[in-house]
Structure formats: C-alpha cells, structure tokens
Amino acid sequence: MSVTDFTFHGGTVLRPAGPDGDPLHVAGGLIADTANERSVDLTGWTLCPGIVDAHGDGFERHVAVRRGALTAMDHGLIATEAELAANGITTAYLAQFFSWEGGLRSPDFAARVIAAWKIAAPQVATDLRLQLRLETHMIDEYPQAEALIDDAGIDYVVFNDHLPHDRLAAGRTPPRLTGQALKAGRNPDAHLAYLRKLHNLRDDVPEALAALADRLIARGVRIGSHDDRTAQARQRARDIGASVAEFPETHDAAAAARRGGDGIVLGGPNVVRGASHAGNISARTLVAEGLCDALASDYHYPSPRHAALTLAREGICDLANAWRLVSDGPAKVLGLNDRGRLETGLRADLVILDPETGRVGATLAAGRITYLATPLAERFFA
Template identity: 60%
Template sequence: MADLDLQGAQVLGPEGLDRQALHIVGGLISDAPAGRPVSLEGYLVLPGIVDAHGDGFERHLAPRRGAMKQMGEGLIAVEAELAANGITTAVLAQFISWEGGLRGLEFADEVFQAIAETAPTLVTDLRPQLRFETHLLDLYDSLPERLARWGVDYIVFNDHLPHARLADGRTPPRMVGQALKAGRNPEDHFALMQRLHAQRHKVPGALDALCTQLGSRGLRLGSHDDTTAAERFEWHERGATIAEFPETQEAAEAARTHGDGIVLGAPNVVRGGSHNGNVSALDLIAMGFCDALASDYHYPSPRRAALMLADSGVVDFATAWRLVSEGPARLLGLEDRGTLVPGQCADIVVLDATTYRVAATMVRGRFSYLSGDIAERVFAA
C-alpha cells in the first residue's frame, strides 16, 4: 500500500472537476499531504467504478463447457479485466435457474465457493449476488442456509419462464438448444418448464414468506426485469427495494415513487437502446429514473456510458460519473466509497484526459491496474 500525493491532475470532487492534489494515506483519502508526490498532469482522477451487477465473469470461469476446473484462476482473470476497466468494486451476479448448466445449482455452488476462497486474496472488492428464478419452489426451504454458507447477502429475483407459450402448450423458441446446453433431454426440459409453470399460483405466497425470512437476516433484496407498476409495488412490499433493469417506464417510475433504487444497464446506454426492445436507459436517465449504471454483461460499458452521457449533454460530467460510483455504492450500502473526500477509501480510476482510456486503477490505496506512462511516473526515483 503506497502513500502518495497525486498532483497536477483534474480530480473529481464534490464540486466537479478541479485541478487539485489528492492525498492517499493508509489506503484512505487524506486532507493533508503525507506521501511521495506523483505528477499526473494530463490525467483525470475519478472515484473508482462500483459495478452493482455484472455477469461478464462467466466467460472466464467457463470459457467452454467443462474446460475450466480451477475457478480461482478464472476469478484472477476476472479481476484483471475489471481493473483494466476502472472497476474497483464488482458484484458478480450468478444465476440459479431451471435453465440448468451454467445457471444450475451445482455450478452456482462452485462459483460461490470460489468467490469466498479467492476474493480475499485479490485487490478488487468482489461481491457475490444470487439471481434466483422464482418458480424453483423446491429450493425455498434450503435457500436461506445455502446463502449463509456461500456468504451471499444480496439476492435478486426474476422469472424467465415463457408463461404465455407454456399456457398454450407451445414449445418456446430455442428450447432444444437450451436443453442440450444444460445436458438435458429436450422433452425432459420442456416437461420441467411445464411443471414449474403449473405451480405458478403457489409462488406469490411462497415469495412473501421467503423474503420476510431473508429480510430478517439482513439480506439485500431486489427484483429483475419488472414490467408493471403493480409488479414493482409487490416487490417493494416484500422488501425488495432495488429494481434491476426495469423493462418499462411505468415500472421505473413506480420504483422512484416508492423510493426504491434503480439499476440500469450501461450497455443499453452505449448501444443507444435495449437489444430486446425494452425502454431506453437514456430516456430513463433523462427523466431521473436511475441510481446506478451496471456492466450487465460488458465490463467496459460503465466507463463508456458515463462518458457518453456527459459528452452528449444528457447530464453533466459529475452527475454522469456519480451513476457508476457514488450512486451504486449507496445503493449497496457501501458508505465508505464512491467519492474522493477525506476519510473515504482510496478507490480511484485514472483516465487519460484526451483518450479517456484507463491508465490506472487503485483499491484502498493498492494498485490493481497500472499502465505504461503512469507506471513510469509512480516508480520514478
């Protein structure tokens, strides 16, 4: 851990970008110089990116089916990608779903165990999140203890069953490929989906009880892909006060009305719209219906989205960057990061002021990523 005085850069403080020194002492932001001076002329120093939801780690843990057995090595590769994209805190979203395979219970158990074992040895703060399919009623009784054993304190609920097609007895699109990918006979896979659909009337009451139990244990609860105001209100009443990726303006507006946090996908911003026809994140941000932009499936996107928002004039630079730093930090209850003020963790990303490329990333005063020019300046005699 290095004590440094970063000088000459434009630093994003509470009042916006300002050319001031930033002092790092003992892994924290200090109000007085106490370390070795490092010139960062030509760079921006910003709060580190807090990624509230991402599943891009999957390709490192299982690049091909059965090809990766040492998940700890995969997580080391995940950290390298996160750090190179300025992410200092990352929520790794792992499914447990009827879809099976990489979204099955057995794989999730391996992932969560690997995170628990490997994350403490890394610089980047990796945090597990469970995305849980609501119709898996057989797992409800064991889920609280599983979560405790895995060290998971954040769970988000979703329902991806194609109910309309199942109600008509029709085979869902891509079902055969999905079944084979999970190692199942397609007929058995379809039968499972039909069985889960048939017990849908039991789900609301079971969810009420499960959320009450998990909430009493202090877990953070959220929902995924809300479509209506009524749906969001039901989740709010259960204590699931984070709305991830609402699919409609109606659902996002309901979340804001009830004081719930709203997470949107940074790739939606970068792409200029949803890839599957949902409401545009740009529109929701312009209306004030966003607290955090998450990587979703693409780790470069939070940085790119914040810069695009500022460059296009949708919001000012400080507000745009807040959506990837202070906003998600507060949403996750992490009050010790997200801003560059004395007493906060020295979680920092350094960008080239011309190209906006990540030049360095630091977590609690320790470098997780350091590129050529900055490395020379830091290690200069």
C-alpha cells in the first residue's frame, strides 16, 4: 500500500482551533507543513480528522453472515474495512465478546476472529484493532482470555456482566434460554446449570476480577467497564483500574465517571435515534451536559459520522466540537496520541465530506487512500 503526498486546498479544513480555508499538506503518511507538487482542489468540500471508533461490533455481519456460510473470516474482515473506510473511520476497535452467551460471543469464536484479524489487518490501511469484551463471572476461563489477549497484543479490554442475576436469584428461568443454549452448543438444562454456576460465583468475582485487572494493566492494557448503571458501579470499576466508562446507562453513572476523570464513550446510534434503543438515557442529553468524550459506532458503522453531523445540525454543539467526539476525543480516551487532530506531525487520517449531504467523498488512513468516490474522485486525477 503506497503513500501519496498531497496538498489539499480550496476547501474548509476542520483544525483544532476551528474551521479555516488554509491548505493542508500530507507527506510520508503524516500531516506536513510544506506544500507538495500533487494538489487536490477541495472547493465545496470539508476536510475533517479521520474517525476513531472506540467500540464497534458491526463486523459480525461480515464474518458470520449465515451459519457455516463463511469459513474464511479474514475475507469478512477485509469487507469490514471497506465499510469502515466508506464511513470515514480510519481507526477501528473491533469489539469481540468473550462470553457464556455462545455463538458469535463465545470464547471459541473470539479465537477464530483473532486468527482472522492476524491475516487481514496487515493487508489493509485502516488501523484495525481488537477489543475483548470479557464476561466477569467466567473466572475459570480467565487464563484462556489472557492467552488470547497476549497472543493478539490486545490493548483494550472491557468488563461486562450480562448474567440475568435477578431471575437466577429468584430461581426463575432466564428469557431466551433455549436459543442461547443452542448457540452455545448446550442443551437448555446444561446451559441453565452453567448460568447458575456462574451466578453462584458472585462472591468470588470482585477479588478475581481485581487481580485480573492488575495483571492486564501491568501488560499495558487499557481497562473499561460496560453499561454501568449506578455511580457505585462506576466507582467499583474505577477502583480496579477501569478508566473508561462505555455506554453508561444513567445520568448518575455518567456524572460519576466525569467526576472521577474517566473517559466516557457513548453510542453514535443513540445520538442519531435521539434515544437509546434499550430505554436508557439519551446520549444527546449527556453530550449537551458535557458527559461524553467519544461517540462509537456500537453496532452501526455510519453512526459516528451521522451523530456528529446531527449534533451540529440540532445546535447541541458546533461542528468542530461535535467532530472531536468522533476523532480527538476517542483517540485521547484510548491513549492514541498520534491521531485525531489535523496538526503537523500527526498521522494523516482524513475524511473529506460533502457539507450539504454529509456523504464521504474520500478517506485516507496514514496518507493512504482507503475510500474514494465520485464526484470527488475526478479531482484526485485531474
């Protein structure tokens, strides 16, 4: 994949200080301070930092389109990269479950995705990274999860607990048990017994999870928690080193994250919809109150871009601040200090937008063209 040096001129450039009309230069995959011979006229277009997606599982539709239909998962991840690029995403964390839920969320499936990622990631220009979403009660499987983390060099692990504790504590059968059992390759009775076993480990989980977090942090892994519902839950997560709050479900949890200096990641689809599909607090409300650092794709790769444009259109914040939530904000939350802003010396991760429609005309990751479409494409070859 070759890097081409460009000078972009004539368009609006969304720099940290705000939009301006000055040219932007790219050389050697970085934003440069000197002009290049190859010049592209962006009159009528807006040049923004590339989108950093902190959490997305939209890749699942590419790697498991139908049971048994796609055995070469790396082909699916390469297709995923095309979708990411078409939506202006230049860095993407593929959020893979490590869960008792089975199917696409099983430990075995996680191992297969990692194997495919090792093949696909070096072939594409988009920076594809892995996040492991670990179910906290799977204490016996912690060594297996750690082996996968080490094998792939995973630098971001998120803890979540999806066990239906209320039903299990009441001796009731959880919803969708049969379907989950089939996905996990167990009969329903065996699956229910397994869930009860995990539920009964609840007194052992805090100590085991804290020890796991210590081991991961010592390796340089960033830790997050998912779906915190209360300030107390966020505090417990912070106490074991989870510095990122993904998708807090309530205002109290988000406010606690802000008070603690934690990074707050919300769902782009929530902003686009104007509400959570699960009935949780509206991300628009949290953004308006300054309780958001990053907007992620969650399950829909077009949503970060549309969310930023929606926030600007609705007057919740201006475009520069809205776009920070999908570029500089997530980069800082994830410790990626070499990207997210259009500044000299940083990675040339760029997305060029039609300001009227929000459509992506081109995407460049570290100076490499990953997406280019008509009518902008003609200008690159003029």
